[in-house]
Every structure is written in structure tokens, then in C-alpha cells.
Amino acid sequence: xxxxxxxxxxxxxxxxxxxxxxxxxxxxxxxxxxxxxxxxxxxxxxxxxxxxxxxxxxxxxxxxxxxxxxxxxxxxxxxxxxxxxxxxxxxxxxxxxxxxxxxxxxxxxxxxxxxxxxxxxxxxxxxxxxxxxxxxxxxxxxxxxxxxxxxxxxxxxxxxxxxxxxxxxxxxxxxxxxxxxxxxxxxxxxxxxxxxxxxxxxxxxxxxxxxxxxxxxxxxxxxxxxxxxxxxxxxxxxxxxxxxxxxxxxxxxxxxxxxxxxxxxxxxxxxxxx
Amino acid sequence: xxxxxxxxxxxxxxxxxxxxxxxxxxxxxxxxxxxxxxxxxxxxxxxxxxxxxxxxxxxxxxxxxxxxxxxxxxxxxxxxxxxxxxxxxxxxxxxxxxxxxxxxxxxxxxxxxxxxxxxxxxxxxxxxxxxxxxxxxxxxxxxxxxxxxxxxxxxxxxxxxxxxxxxxxxxxxxxxxxxxxxxxxxxxxxxxxxxxxxxxxxxxxxxxxxxxxxxxxxxxxxxxxxxxxxxxxxxxxxxxxxxxxxxxxxxxxxxxxxxxxxxxxxxxxxxxxxxxxxxxxxxxxxxxxxxxxxxxxxxxxx
Numbered sequence: 001x002x003x004x005x006x007x008x009x010x011x012x013x014x015x016x017x018x019x020x021x022x023x024x025x026x027x028x029x030x031x032x033x034x035x036x037x038x039x040x041x042x043x044x045x046x047x048x049x050x051x052x053x054x055x056x057x058x059x060x061x062x063x064x065x066x067x068x069x070x071x072x073x074x075x076x077x078x079x080x081x082x083x084x085x086x087x088x089x090x091x092x093x094x095x096x097x098x099x100x101x102x103x104x105x106x107x108x109x110x111x112x113x114x115x116x117x118x119x120x121x122x123x124x125x126x127x128x129x130x131x132x133x134x135x136x137x138x139x140x141x142x143x144x145x146x147x148x149x150x151x152x153x154x155x156x157x158x159x160x161x162x163x164x165x166x167x168x169x170x171x172x173x174x175x176x177x178x179x180x181x182x183x184x185x186x187x188x189x190x191x192x193x194x195x196x197x198x199x200x201x202x203x204x205x206x207x208x209x210x211x212x213x214x215x216x217x218x219x220x221x222x223x224x225x226x227x228x229x230x231x232x233x234x235x236x237x238x239x240x241x242x243x244x245x246x247x248x249x250x251x252x253x254x255x256x257x258x259x260x261x262x263x264x265x266x267x268x269x270x271x272x273x274x
Numbered sequence: 275x276x277x278x279x280x281x282x283x284x285x286x287x288x289x290x291x292x293x294x295x296x297x298x299x300x301x302x303x304x305x306x307x308x309x310x311x312x313x314x315x316x317x318x319x320x321x322x323x324x325x326x327x328x329x330x331x332x333x334x335x336x337x338x339x340x341x342x343x344x345x346x347x348x349x350x351x352x353x354x355x356x357x358x359x360x361x362x363x364x365x366x367x368x369x370x371x372x373x374x375x376x377x378x379x380x381x382x383x384x385x386x387x388x389x390x391x392x393x394x395x396x397x398x399x400x401x402x403x404x405x406x407x408x409x410x411x412x413x414x415x416x417x418x419x420x421x422x423x424x425x426x427x428x429x430x431x432x433x434x435x436x437x438x439x440x441x442x443x444x445x446x447x448x449x450x451x452x453x454x455x456x457x458x459x460x461x462x463x464x465x466x467x468x469x470x471x472x473x474x475x476x477x478x479x480x481x482x483x484x485x486x487x488x489x490x491x492x493x494x495x496x497x498x499x500x501x502x503x504x505x506x507x508x509x510x511x512x513x514x515x516x517x518x519x520x521x522x523x524x525x526x527x528x529x530x531x532x533x534x535x536x537x538x539x540x541x542x543x544x545x546x547x548x549x550x551x552x553x554x555x556x557x558x559x560x561x562x563x564x565x566x567x568x569x570x571x572x573x574x575x576x
Contacts, residue, residue: 007379011368018367018404086363090420093329093357094380095349273332 004096008104009111016074016112025070025112029120036062037124038131051132052125056141059121060225063149064218068156068185070116074109075160076177078102079269081170089274098269102161102262106154113153121146141225148221151254155217156180158261165268185218210244220253281340282307282459283328283428288337290323297323298483301337305459307427310450312471313463315480316571321463322360324480325430328461329357342427353381356426356458360433362417366406370397370416373405377420387423395419396445410437418449429453431462435470447473467567479570487570498569500561501533504542507555516552520545536560 016022037055082088091101125142128134134142163176192212199205213219227247283305290298298320305311315321326332328339330347344351364373374388392401395415400408405416414437421429431450435443447470454460464471471477472491479487487494507529508516517524520542522532534542539558546553 003382004380007376010379011365011372011376014372015365015367086359086361087365089329089331090357090359090362090417091380092331093352093355094377095352095382096380097349273326 001097001100004100005104005107008096008101009107012105012108013111016108021074022112022115025074025116026119028070029066029116030123031120032062032066033059033120033124034127037128050129050134050138052128052134052138052142054132055125055128056138056145056225059124060145060222063117063121063145063152064222065185067113067117067149067153068181068218071109071113071153071156072160072163072177072181074112075105075157076164076173077170078105078109078161079164079272080167080173081164083168083272083274084170088272092274099266102266102269105161106157106262109157110150110154113157114150117149117153118146121149145225148224148254151258152217152221155254155257155261158258158265159184161265162261162268165265165272168272184216188216189219206244211249214245214249214253217254217257220250220257223250224254280307281305282309282342283461284338284340285324285328286338286340288324288327288339289335290320290327290332291335296483298327298334298480301480301483301485303478303485303488305428305461307457307459308454309476310454310460310462310474311476311478312467312474313461313478313480314467314471314567314571315463315465317465319465319480319571320483321465321480322432325357325432325461325463328428328430329355353424354427356421356423356429356453358417358421358429358431358434360436360463362413364405364413364416367404369402369404370408370412371401373416374419374423378423381424383424391419391422394422395449411439411442414438415442418446422449422453425456426453426458429458429460431460433464434462435464435468443470446470467563469563472563479567481571486572491566494570495561495566498561498566499535500565500569501535502539502561503559504532504534504546505557505559506530506532506546506553507557509552509554512552516549519549 036058037051039058079088082091092098121142125134129139159180160173160177163180164173167173167176192209196205196209199209214223223245227245227250281304283303285301285303288298288301289296301320301324303311313321313324323332327334328341328346330345330351339346341351342354344354368376370392371388374392375385378385378388389398389401392398395418397412397415397419400412405413408416414434418434421431434446434450438446450460450462450470460474462471462474467477474491476489477487477491477494478485489497504522505525506516506520510528513524513528513530517530520530520532522530525531532542543556546556
């Protein structure tokens with residue numbers, strides 16, 4: 001089983017490096033992280049924290065948008081593209097289960113994403129530390145940011161496979177992936193914000209809203225990073241919502257999402273007839 | 275079934291319906307180890323559906339399939355089955371060697387088997403080029419190479435000659451014969467009877483989802499009793515007289531076309547030679563593979 005997963009991962013990693021996804025994802029991540037780090041360095045003096053803390057806060061906001069986007073861009077073609085090109089039928093006649101095929105692709109795609117995130121966020125963090133200083137706490141915050149960004153990416157990779165399996169065509173899968181991104185990363189928060197305004201500090205705001213936040217992987221990612229570092233929370237202004245939740249809720253959500261989404265993708269893939 | 279009762283691939287009462295359309299109905303077919311069976315039929319006759327069923331990519335509505343003693347789609351059945359799709363496609367970004375190595379790993383074969391296989395299908399020089407740069411014939415050869423991986427007991431080849439030049443086609447016959455000699459049961463799907471199918475041991479013909487023929491080429495030809503066509507070129511002005519004597523139809527004023535059964539052939543030739551000077555040339559066409567295929571696929575009979 002491991003050998004077959006590795007065989008798929010090995011081939012997929014080659015494909016990803018050949019079509020330059022690895023290079024472009026890394027470049028994109030690096031570019032945005034560096035730009036944000038230095039554009040966002042202004043409040044250092046006023047808040048009394050080192051530059052790396054500010055950089056981690058800015059990069060948290062960046063990673064919420066960019067990590068899911070990159071993950072979906074890599075993942076949406078995984079099944080629909082193979083079905084469309086006609087490569088799926090032959091591969092599935094080999095003694096390879098559909099779960100093994102998804103896991104193999106997942107390993108390769110996660111490696112690509114992890115490389116892009118570690119290099120992009122890591123380089124920006126190192127640059128910020130060199131330019132404006134860093135403490136032990138801000139270094140841990142950076143490490144946490146990198147690890148959680150990879151987890152967030154893993155979650156959206158799995159969601160991308162689900163979209164890919166559900167829509168028979170590559171174009172349909174791309175549309176579904178963009179829709180997923182919009183709903184989970186942008187519209188979900190807007191909806192919650194609207195509900196908060198309507199509720200005006202009632203039970204919804206106190207008891208339900210924090211849990212709804214934790215339920216969304218993108219918000220769970222934010223909460224986890226904020227809860228772990230009070231100084232980051234100070235800079236990003238997200239301390240209030242996280243305080244009402246138990247500490248384990250956001251990490252549990254972010255770790256459970258990829259597992260559940262992978263299982264769902266496997267079920268959706270089972271309905272594909274090549 | 276062969277005398278010793280060995281069967282590599284067995285279909286029994288197989289039916290497949292998509293909603294209300296019956297694509298295959300009550301198909302029973304066996305292929306013994308080392309046997310080469312051509313599966314013929316028009317586009318849409320159900321050949322691809324039958325292959326998908328054997329591969330386990332789709333489930334039958336009724337009936338039973340046995341692939342080398344296993345259920346279709348099970349890991350053991352897939353390990354025992356080689357498949358060459360009609361439009362064989364690979365990842366454009368991978369090289370031929372990388373693609374074949376991936377298949378070898380999936381099949382549990384050592385990767386060192388890959389280089390000799392590429393050599394065998396004549397792709398050694400192009401092995402490290404990207405598949406995106408391959409011609410259709412080269413992709414077909416790579417498809418053949420992956421079908422040769424491992425010790426497969428059943429091979430399903432879907433239109434293996436499409437896109438191949440005559441030399442490649444000759445190589446394909448050699449590969450097919452080699453697989454049969456190694457004991458692989460071969461099912462070769464095609465939409466017309468060509469010289470390749472004529473070199474198989476048995477011909478099975480599908481027509482609108484039903485199996486209308488399943489026998490050797492010789493037996494099928496005898497059962498069909500198709501006429502031999504004789505075409506005479508008459509001396510100028512003599513065509514009418516020749517037609518009056520022998521019957522048949524007059525074509526463009528100079529030729530006469532006759533049909534006769536295999537048994538009548540010699541007698542007919544004797545009558546023609548008695549006409550002497552009036553006939554300048556004679557052409558004889560025994561029933562072609564094409565005619566035979568047409569006969570069993572329903573064209574010219576209701």
C-alpha cells in the first residue's frame with residue numbers, strides 16, 4: 001500500500017515541478033510575505049513589539065487567503081483533469097485503490113505547498129528578524145504560523161479533491177474551487193459579521209459565534225495563531241473572539257478538517273466512472 | 275471452455291443497463307489461457323462497456339464475470355489484467371521511462387524491467403523525452419509496453435491497431451503472439467475485421483449488445499456461405515452476349531459481374547472459358563473479411 005502511494009506521489013511531484021507549480025507557488029508566497037512584512041512594519045514603535053511579531057500578524061492575514069488559494073489551484077485538477085485527459089481509466093486498472101491514489105497525490109501536493117510556505121513565510125520572517133529584531137516568543141509564533149499554514153493548505157487540498165471528483169470536468173472543478181474559496185474564506189466571515197450586527201451583543205454573540213468561527217478552517221487558523229501569541233493578538237485585534245473558546249477548539253478543528261475532507265473526497269471519487 | 279476446463283476469462287449471462295437502455299444483454303463468452311479472441315462490433319455495439327465491466331470500472335446489471343478466478347475490480351483481478359485503452363493517454367510532463375516506472379511500481383514489478391520493455395517496443399531512444407512530444411504511434415507503443423508489465427493472465431486490447439503504421443502493426447502482431455505463447459488470454463476489441471483479427475483464434479461479434487457470432491474465422495465463413503464475386507471484362511461489343519450466356523449484371527457496357535457459391539466456382543469458370551474470345555479478362559474475389567463482418571453485423575440481412 002505504502003509503495004503504491006509513494007509511486008503516485010513520486011510521479012505527481014515530478015509533474016508539479018515540471019509544470020513549474022512548485023516554483024511559481026514559492027515565488028508567489030515569498031513575494032507577498034516580503035511585501036507585507038515591510039509594508040506593515042510601521043506600527044512597531046507605537047505598540048512596543050519587535051518587527052517579527054508585526055510581520056507574523058500581517059503574514060497570518062496573508063496566509064488565510066493565500067494558502068487556501070494555492071492549495072485549491074494545485075488540487076482542483078487532480079481527478080477531473082485525469083478523467084478528462086483519459087489517464088484515469090488506465091491507472092485505475094492497476095492494483096491501486098482510489099484511496100491510495102488520493103493519498104499519493106495528497107503527499108506530493110502537500111510537499112509542494114509546504115516547500116512554498118516554509119520558504120515564503122520563513123524567508124520573510126528571517127528578513128524581519130534581521131531588520132527589526134526578534135524574541136523567543138516571536139520566533140515560536142513564526143514557527144506556529146508556518147505549521148498552521150501547512151495544515152490550512154492540507155485542508156483545502158482535500159476540499160479541492162472533493163470538488164474535482166464531484167464535477168466531471170476540469171473547468172467545472174476550477175469553478176467549484178473558486179466558489180469554495182469565496183464561501184469559506186470571504187463570505188463566511190461576512191455572514192458572521194452581519195449576524196453579529198443584527199444580534200447586537202445577545203446570546204448569539206456570546207455563545208454561538210465563537211464556535212461558528214472555530215468551525216471554519218480559515219477562522220480556526222486565525223484563532224489558533226492569535227490564541228498562542230498574545231502579542232500577535234494585540235496587533236491583529238482578534239483577541240476577543242478567541243477568549244470565549246476552550247484552547248483546544250481551534251487546533252482540533254484545523255486538524256480534523258483535512259481528515260474529514262479527505263474522507264469526503266474519497267466518497268466522491270468512488271462515484272466517478274472513468 | 276477448453277478440453278482441460280481451464281478458463282482465464284469467463285462471462286456468464288452478462289447484462290448491463292444504463293437507465294432503460296440495455297447496452298449488453300445476456301453475453302456468455304470464455305477465453306482460455308493462450309487464446310486470442312477478437313471482439314468485433316460497430317461503434318456503440320457494447321465492446322467498450324464489456325471491457326469496462328471486465329476491468330471492474332463499472333458494475334454489471336446481471337450476470338457473472340470471472341477474471342483469472344477473481345471478481346472483476348478486485349486487487350487480484352487487476353494484478354492479473356493488462357489493459358490497452360483505445361485512446362491511450364499519459365501525463366504529458368512525464369518521460370516515457372518515468373511513466374512506465376510508475377506503472378511498474380503500481381504493478382509491484384521491479385523497476386529494472388522497464389528499460390528492456392522500452393527496448394522491446396522500440397522506444398529506447400525516446401525514453402527520456404517528455405510524452406507530450408510523442409506521436410500517436412509512440413504513445414500507442416508506450417501503452418503496449420505497460421500492458422507487457424508483469425505476468426498478466428488476461429489482456430484486454432481496445433483497438434490496438436488504431437494509429438499504427440504497417441511496420442508498427444507488424445510489431446504488434448509479434449507482441450500479441452508472444453503474450454499468447456506465454457499463456458495470456460487475449461481479448462482484442464475492434465470495429466472492423468482486419469488482418470489482425472483474422473490472425474486470432476476465435477471471432478466474437480457483438481451487435482446491438484447481443485453476441486451474434488462466436489467461432490473460428492473458417493467456421494464463420496462457412497456458416498455465412500457468402501458468394502464469390504467474378505468480374506469479366508468482355509471483348510468490345512460482346513458484353514451483352516456474355517451476359518445473355520452467363521447471367522449476372524452488366525457494368526458500364528464492357529464488364530459483367532457474377533456471384534457464385536464456393537462449390538459452384540469451378541463449374542462457373544468452365545462455362546466462362548467455353549466463351550473463348552468473347553472474354554478478355556477474369557477477376558475473382560472470394561468473400562473478404564469486410565464482407566464477413568458486414569454479414570454478421572446485420573448489413574444486408576434483416
